[in-house]
Amino acid sequence: MTTPLSKPKRKDPTKRTRIPSLPPGKRSREAHGLTAMAAVGRFALQVCNECQKVQYPPRQICSNCLNDKLFWRDVNNGGKLLAETKLQHSNDTYFRDRIPWRLGIVIADAGPSIVAHLGEDCIRDQRVRMSLSIDRAGNAVITARPEKPTQLEEDDVQLREMAFNPKDRRVLIVDGKTELGLRIAENMVAAGARDVFVGSAEPWRSSSYLDKIKDLERTSIYSLDVTDTESVKELASMIGDKVEILVNNSYHLRMGGLVDKFDINTAHDEMEIHYHGLMRLAAFFGPIMKLRSADGPQGASAWLNVLSAYALINNPDLATYSASQAAALSLSQCLRSEMAAGGIRVLNAFTGPIEDEWQQIAPPPKLIPDTVAKRIIKGLQDGKEDIIIGAVAEEICARIAENAKEIERTIKL
Amino acid sequence: MDITRNKYDGIAVCAPVTIPYTRYSLKSSHWFCGQSIAALIKRAKIKKEAIDGFCISSFTLSPDSAVGLMQHLGTSPRWLDHIPMGGASGGVALRRAARAVQSGDAEIVACVGADTNHVDTFRNTIATFSQFANDAVYPYGSGGPNSSFAFLTDYYMREFGAKREDFGKLCIAQRENALPVKHAMMKKSLNMDDYINARTIADPIRLYDCVMPCAGAEGFLVMSIERAKFLKLPYTQILSTIERHNAFPDDPIQYRGGWAIDVDEFYEQAGLGPKDMDLVQLYDDYPVICFMQIEDLGFCDKGEASKFIKDKDLTTKGNFPLNTSGGQLSQGQAGAGGGFLGVVETIRQLTGEVLGYQVDNVQNGLVSCFGMINYDRGLCTSAAILSKGDL
Numbered sequence: 093m094t095t096p097l098s099k100p101k102r103k104d105p106t107k108r109t110r111i112p113s114l115p116p117g118k119r120s121r122e123a124h125g126l127t128a129m130a131a132v133g134r135f136a137l138q139v140c141n142e143c144q145k146v147q148y149p150p151r152q153i154c155s156n157c158l159n160d161k162l163f164w165r166d167v168n169n170g171g172k173l174l175a176e177t178k179l180q181h182s183n184d185t186y187f188r189d190r191i192p193w194r195l196g197i198v199i200a201d202a203g204p205s206i207v208a209h210l211g212e213d214c215i216r217d218q219r220v221r222m223s224l225s226i227d228r229a230g231n232a233v234i235t236a237r238p239e240k241p242t243q244l245e246e247d248d249v250q251l252r253e254m255a256f257n258p259k260d261r262r263v264l265i266v267d268g269k270t271e272l273g274l275r276i277a278e279n280m281v282a283a284g285a286r287d288v289f290v291g292s293a294e295p296w297r298s299s300s301y302l303d304k305i306k307d308l309e310r311t312s313i314y315s316l317d318v319t320d321t322e323s324v325k326e327l328a329s330m331i332g333d334k335v336e337i338l339v340n341n342s343y344h345l346r347m348g349g350l351v352d353k354f355d356i357n358t359a360h361d362e363m364e365i366h367y368h369g370l371m372r373l374a375a376f377f378g379p380i381m382k383l384r385s386a387d388g389p390q391g392a393s394a395w396l397n398v399l400s401a402y403a404l405i406n407n408p409d410l411a412t413y414s415a416s417q418a419a420a421l422s423l424s425q426c427l428r429s430e431m432a433a434g435g436i437r438v439l440n441a442f443t444g445p446i447e448d449e450w451q452q453i454a455p456p457p458k459l460i461p462d463t464v465a466k467r468i469i470k471g472l473q474d475g476k477e478d479i480i481i482g483a484v485a486e487e488i489c490a491r492i493a494e495n496a497k498e499i500e501r502t503i504k505l
Numbered sequence: 506m507d508i509t510r511n512k513y514d515g516i517a518v519c520a521p522v523t524i525p526y527t528r529y530s531l532k533s534s535h536w537f538c539g540q541s542i543a544a545l546i547k548r549a550k551i552k553k554e555a556i557d558g559f560c561i562s563s564f565t566l567s568p569d570s571a572v573g574l575m576q577h578l579g580t581s582p583r584w585l586d587h588i589p590m591g592g593a594s595g596g597v598a599l600r601r602a603a604r605a606v607q608s609g610d611a612e613i614v615a616c617v618g619a620d621t622n623h624v625d626t627f628r629n630t631i632a633t634f635s636q637f638a639n640d641a642v643y644p645y646g647s648g649g650p651n652s653s654f655a656f657l658t659d660y661y662m663r664e665f666g667a668k669r670e671d672f673g674k675l676c677i678a679q680r681e682n683a684l685p686v687k688h689a690m691m692k693k694s695l696n697m698d699d700y701i702n703a704r705t706i707a708d709p710i711r712l713y714d715c716v717m718p719c720a721g722a723e724g725f726l727v728m729s730i731e732r733a734k735f736l737k738l739p740y741t742q743i744l745s746t747i748e749r750h751n752a753f754p755d756d757p758i759q760y761r762g763g764w765a766i767d768v769d770e771f772y773e774q775a776g777l778g779p780k781d782m783d784l785v786q787l788y789d790d791y792p793v794i795c796f797m798q799i800e801d802l803g804f805c806d807k808g809e810a811s812k813f814i815k816d817k818d819l820t821t822k823g824n825f826p827l828n829t830s831g832g833q834l835s836q837g838q839a840g841a842g843g844g845f846l847g848v849v850e851t852i853r854q855l856t857g858e859v860l861g862y863q864v865d866n867v868q869n870g871l872v873s874c875f876g877m878i879n880y881d882r883g884l885c886t887s888a889a890i891l892s893k894g895d896l
Contacts, residue, residue, distance in 0.1 A: 116639070118643075119640055120639065123639075123641070149640045150641075175659040176656070178708040180705045181648065181706045181707065183632070183648070193646045195648070196656075197758055205758060206641075209646075216663070
């Protein structure tokens with residue numbers, strides 16, 4: 093059975109914080125095909141279009157028939173563990189800091205032999221299930237766990253490097269004045285978060301959601317206004333060194349177009365909250381989190397932005413909102429690049445319309461906030477990079493992949 | 506139509522040289538190559554210009570290849586080969602050079618395996634080893650060959666019931682063989698307790714299962730027998746060679762190497778069998794691969810190596826002299842030089858030019874090479890049978 097995670101202790105201020113290091117990050121272009129699959133939680137490998145042979149490691153030519161038409165296709169993630177080792181020595185600083193490190197070689201049901209990071213409960217000659225995960229350097233790696241989930245497997249210190257179970261981690265939820273903020277907080281507490289910090293702008297304005305958050309255990313509310321640089325700076329100096337998962341759920345949605353319903357003030361507010369707000373959070377929380385990514389199994393680990401799927405394609409009924417979401421998405425890519433150097437993963441959740449007062453006009457299917465919150469936490473636990481939530485968001489992604497020009501012309505609420 | 510492979514008649518392999526190993530060196534691989542060639546010239550008492558062919562193996566010559574080295578050393582050969590096959594290079598160099606001389610494309614070919622070892626050389630080599638290694642194994646713990654061999658050893662032990670004591674027997678005997686070799690990295694004899702209780706590196710591999718990377722070089726000359734006799738160089742003849750790459754790609758994990766494909770042809774060409782070998786040099790970066798070679802080269806059946814060595818004395822005084830100068834496990838792994846060590850030691854034993862103990866009454870020696878652990882397995886195998894030449 094996986095060794096239970098030891099309860100985080102108060103940090104000894106006289107002890108030096110381990111400096112973050114990264115696993116080796118050099119990958120070929122072909123190998124980044126794995127990253128694309130890992131980002132959305134698929135277990136897909138290259139398959140030859142001609143002879144159907146499954147290929148691994150990634151390549152450009154089929155090792156059977158020399159065909160160059162290799163496609164990424166979902167394959168059976170089962171396999172048998174053939175051999176294993178526990179490394180007590182490594183040539184790389186990242187692993188040296190974390191030994192012993194378990195590895196195995198798995199014969200995949202799909203065909204190839206696969207070297208994988210190994211969960212503690214995997215047993216030689218027995219069946220395992222593999223997943224494509226993303227390591228701290230931001231690259232895809234294959235991890236193996238026992239075929240049937242075991243108790244406490246999410247406690248595995250090694251696999252926690254690639255997944256962000258809130259258990260025993262301290263979480264900042266940027267906006268507690270929305271139902272989604274409340275539901276994320278509730279689900280974080282339920283998932284075993286050590287502390288939940290919740291931000292609240294405009295403290296003079298009451299909020300029923302905030303009132304409920306006040307009653308949650310291990311949860312505290314802090315003044316945080318992402319449109320105010322000083323406010324972000326102050327909170328970062330107060331709790332920045334405790335934030336291990338940051339959930340940026342800043343939210344400001346108003347209906348409106350461009351030519352037909354011109355409203356520069358709304359557009360300004362949306363940009364201020366979604367785009368400049370992300371900038372401010374990045375400027376003050378980013379550097380502290382980057383310094384703490386190697387601070388033990390409970391070190392800083394992930395930054396999650398809750399975005400709308402309209403970040404991917406402009407919905408004319410929500411023109412300026414979509415644009416501000418696209419701006420935030422673009423910035424998140426820079427954030428991912430800069431945070432990667434410190435071993436912090438940046439995840440984006442893309443949601444379809446949510447059942448709330450601002451999206452009243454949007455037709456169903458709509459997501460209830462609790463579902464979104466649960467999917468966000470599942471996405472963190474799985475270490476996904478892109479968490480696509482709900483049928484609408486899924487359809488948008490599929491349609492963009494199929495024909496971006498078609499969806500651009502037909503999308504509406 | 507069956508084409509019978511030509512024999513290596515008329516070819517002499519001689520002038521074994523070794524540039525003493527050091528754990529680390531500030532010198533470049535060019536220096537080790539140059540020193541080897543200088544030593545070969547001195548040994549054969551010939552001029553530099555007399556060598557008209559070169560066969561070079563080195564990981565650390567980069568960004569140069571053998572081409573740049575020729576300019577570096579001021580040589581103008583009419584035949585040049587660069588063999589990037591790591592541990593399999595020695596056996597491959599031998600057979601290529603032999604064919605070059607046999608066909609008249611070159612008269613004297615100098616074969617050299619050399620590498621330097623700066624403090625960061627080993628890490629840099631394994632961190633940028635190949636596309637498959639970069640993509641699919643180095644980011645997994647960055648253990649280098651230790652982790653790959655841990656898998657193979659784990660599988661082999663479980664599948665065939667080999668015990669650590671069996672590997673220990675081989676390592677201890679090799680250490681005995683290495684004791685008189687001055688430049689060997691390992692200078693003290695090894696006992697079973699030390700071996701069994703050594704620090705774990707990558708379970709089930711412990712410290713004395715691993716070679717120590719070092720700097721050094723090995724080389725030899727290939728020429729016609731007439732020329733060797735004229736130069737009064739004791740020589741060996743090639744009775745057989747084989748080479749194979751990426752054998753058994755469908756084996757889910759490596760438990761055999763390319764030798765198993767070519768073994769029948771190997772002995773057939775020599776007209777000899779495993780029992781006729783008076784000494785054996787096996788590629789030994791880890792003991793498990795020696796076991797596979799013992800099996801794949803026909804000394805016993807698959808999985809029987811533990812049993813086979815049980816009643817054998819593997820020292821130079823024994824009934825199965827193995828890695829008679831201590832192999833890489835005791836001498837150290839001088840990069841591609843490790844792929845030449847077995848060939849050079851075989852020549853030394855058969856021509857009476859040993860650095861350590863001489864095995865008595867030797868006529869035929871078998872040398873086997875293995876190289877390039879790429880992703881999950883070693884890809885290159887080669888082997889040769891050499892016999893003592895008549896002066």
